[in-house]
Amino acid sequence: MNRIFSFSLVLVVSFTLPGYAQRKTIDQRVDSLMKLMTLAEKVGQLNQYSGREVTGPASDRKNYLLNDIKNGKVGSMLNVKGVKDTREIQSIALQSRLKIPLLFSLDVIHGYKTVFPIPLAESASWDLDIIKQSAQVAATESAASGIHWTFAPMVDIARDPRWGRVMEGAGEDTYLGAQIAKTRVLGFQGEQLGAVDRIMACAKHFAAYGASMAGRDYNPVDISEQQLHEIYLPPFKAAADAGVATFMNSFNTFNGIPATGNAYLQRDILKGQWNYKGFVVSDWGSIKEMTPWGFAKNLNYAAEKAILAGSDMDMESEAYKKELENLVNNGKVDLKYVDEAVRRILYKKFELGLFDNPYKFSDEKREAKVMNDPKYKDIAKLAAQKSIVLLKNDNATLPLSKGLKNIALIGPLVNAKRDQAGSWVVYADTANMVSVYEGLQKKYAKNVKLSYAQGTGIDDALTNGFPEAVNAAKNADVVVMVLGESWDMSGEAKSRTDICLPGQQEALFKAVKATGKPVVVVLMAGRPLVFNTIAAQADAIVYAWFLGDQGGNAIADVLVGDYNPSGKLPISFPRNVGQIPIFYNYYNTGRPVTKPSDIRYKSAYIDSPNDPRFAFGHGLSYTTFAYNDLKLDQATLQKGQSLKLSFKLTNTGKVVGEEVAQLYIHDQFASIVRPVKELKDFVKVKLKPGESKVINFELTPEKLAFYQEKIGWTTEPGTFKVMIGTASNDIKLEGNFELK
Structure with missing residues (x-):
């Protein structure tokens, strides 16, 4: 006990040295601590558990987790949030022999308490300042809630909108994606780790997950070395250069090898060529999943392949916990690989200041103050405004005329609140979310009549609500239709073969358009959708994505002209699924189409133009x-x-x-x-x-x-x-x- 006490005292004093001396001191502190650690304690630092059961009712699983935490067999927890729970669990970790604090992590993808637009929507802003601000707010709220680390940003380049996780990224372009990757890392982390209003970021998924075959999650990737380095790696390199604290490997294969066990990706490129000093965490269960891939015959072999390939922390596979000690003792894994991984993780814990104060991010007064800061709503509203893309505006239909008497609001998403938030939300508190109806109601008060008819559900086969919708349209000066996906139609494990508007929504549009009234369509989604009839016949189209808490207010601002839209598409919108993958930076081929009227023996479709419905970078304004x-x-x-x-x-x-x-x-x-x-x-x-x-x-x-x-x-x-x-x-x- 005396030895440990003196060790901590010396290191607290020396940690205050600035610059290079400070880095050297952290290295020394890590070295000193590792000399005290047993192999079992080292392996424990590489083990990450989900904390859902820890904070839940009594169970065998809960007792199992708590015992492992108390015995120093856990290095990090995910899915624990709030000062009360993080402080309680941290106190259990400090009962371990060496009192090594835990890292608490969470998927803070587009906001913590304050919900911002989904990342793909924010990317449509092409506004690095507002993207950085939203990451800063998310970090401030997360840190005040006891969180040290987010699994964001996702920096995968994605050219296939069938892939549900397209909503988490910056779209199809490498340069734009790299700029946004850097910006979000700096927003989450600040210039240096350790501030109580910033958290560690995580660049994911390393690498090329956005090229997953058929747009399907957890699928193989089959691309060339040239495509890997030129298209998919630059955003990761930008994140690394910005100092991102961690990387997460991906579920896909590259060159036939699962990324989790891929030494070329993790050791040769990331830790070798790029000299990356942070640590790599597996995606959920991806180490044990190398067995169903047919790459590792059992958990023992999977653990061996993962640690040798450079995967430092095991998320929820328990492969390292169950197998790594034996692998080292049997000589199959050199201890240096375990030591390297432990060193990388401990360094980040020291850098965050957790050894000096394990409860540094667990202040109830700060949590209460930060979670109720009204200025965050203003930032969320501005982010939502800037993320909106005006796709079409024939005859200056928008902004809506000042002399209107009756506006018909039609569609299944007019009153939507939960859907505004999109996927990957920490707090889905609909009390804080503003619907389009509410946003327009605030604008018009009692001066304009707002007639509402749902018409149909989002994914409904029924059309019995059509007559009411048509009648509302007939009696209105203009119609605003709010259509799209539900929040749970995009995100992880939400790939779709058909990305047309679901249900009877396009049929509802046809019925309403037949009234002859001007029709403005607001589309909400987590991906590009196919909506050819609307694209051809609507008078105006506003692509609103999923905009978060302030979505309804932001959409209302754009519709009435209080905000001039400035968003541009970060991803191409196909005319049909058959064009996918479709992207602007294609190769010309030896037989390019130079005239749309001449496609004979050219690289073309006989039933569709080659070009997208709406191109990368497209977005209109109320000015010219x-x-x-x-x-x-x-x-x-x-x-x-x-x-x-x-x-x-x-x-x-x-x-x-x-x-x-x-x-x-x-x-x-x-x-x-x-x-x-x-x-x-x-x-x-x-x-x-x-x-x-x-x-x-x-x-x-x-x-x-x-x-x-x-x-x-x-x-x-x-x-x-x-x-x-x-x-x-x-x-x-x-x-x-x-x-x-």
Whole structure:
């Protein structure tokens, strides 16, 4: 006991040293602690349990977990939240011989108490400031509730909207995804771990889970090395460079090897080439799941493959707990692999300051104060406003006219609250959620009559509510239909083969549209949907995703014109499932379609155009913007130099608006085929009516590099096209330069 006490006292004092000295001191503290640990205690640090049963009623499982915690056989708990429970369980961990504190973790995906738009929706804002703010609020609330660590951001690039987890990410583009990955990591963590209003982030799922075959969860991935490095890894590298504390491996295979047991991904790339210093946690049960994959014949072999491959912490497989000691004692696993994993985990616990104060994040007064901070609602509302994408607006149908007397609100999601929150919600408190009906009710008070008819359910085969809906439309000046998915139709294990509007919703639209009244459609979903009849016939379409607590207020602001929408699509919207996967940065092929009228023996469909219904980067505004005067400061770009581009952006409309100007390039000839376009930069600019601003971009040889197997990242001399526009399919300015 005296030995442990003096050890703790010395390290508390030395931990206050700044900079490099502080890092060296944490290393020393980890070394000192590990000298005291038995193999069983080391293995315990690699074991993570879900805490649902710990805080529940008495059971054999609860007793089992509590005994393991008390005996130092657990390093982390997930699914425990709130100061009361985290403090209570931490106190049990401190009864262990070495009193090593637990890490408490949770899936805080898009908000903790305050629910923000789903990540895909926030990505549609193309606004890094608001994305960072939402992560900061989520971190502040989580930390005040005793949470140390979130399993976010998900940085998987996803090109298949059938995949339910597309809602958790930033969409289809590598560059946009990398910028958002970095931003969310910094929002969750701050500049340095240890602040009581920040938590550890986790970049997931490493790697290429977004390329899961057939858009199905837990499925294999079959892509080239070039695609892995060029498309799927850069957001993870951006997260690592931003200092993300942890990585989570993925459920998929790569090159036939499950990611959890894939040494190429975890040791060669992550911990080798990238020199990553944080730790890797398995996804739920993914170590034991290597057995049904047919990769590990039993749990013993699965534990061996996982630890050797670089998976540091075992989430809910109990593989390390049950097998690792024997593997070390039998000489199948060198102790150095266990020590490395333990060292990485302990380092983060010291960095968070948990050894100095295990209850640092368990302050009831701070929890009560933070959870009731009214300014978070304002941030959530702004995030929701910025996430809305105006897909269509024929004849300036929106914003709604000031002289309206009667608005018909029709559809199964008009009064939706729980659905506004989407999947992966910590607190689904509908009392804090605002429906579209409530949002418009606040806007119009008693000045405009709001007539409501549900018409049909979200996934309902019945049409007996159609007559009431049609009658409401006939008596209205304008119709607002709120349609889409339910909250539990997207998210993990929510893959769909049919991503059309479910049930009878499109039939309801046809019936309402037949009245001849103007119809505005608000669509809520966690993914791109297929809605061809609505796309063709609706007067205006607002894509609202799932916007969180303040969704109804934000949608109402956009509909009445109190907020000018500025969102842009972070993912392509297909015309039909047969086009999937569909994305803007495709390869041209040897027989490209150059004229839609000429598809004979071309790379084309005979029953559908090649292009998406709505393209990556698309999004309208209530104002208009002009792009002029593209200038390149030089015609050639040399190694070690940068090319500066500028153009003038002007608000040519009558209201204030924000525009997302997008920079694309095309490498016209290279030793491997290059995409027709690649996003390389963007900027979001707010302009008053008639106001102009000169926008500057910069290109370096590094931004022009591509990946070649056996060579790695490289640049080649050649001619490049530069394109600037308002969407990937709406290029306003073009130029050329040569890379020497």
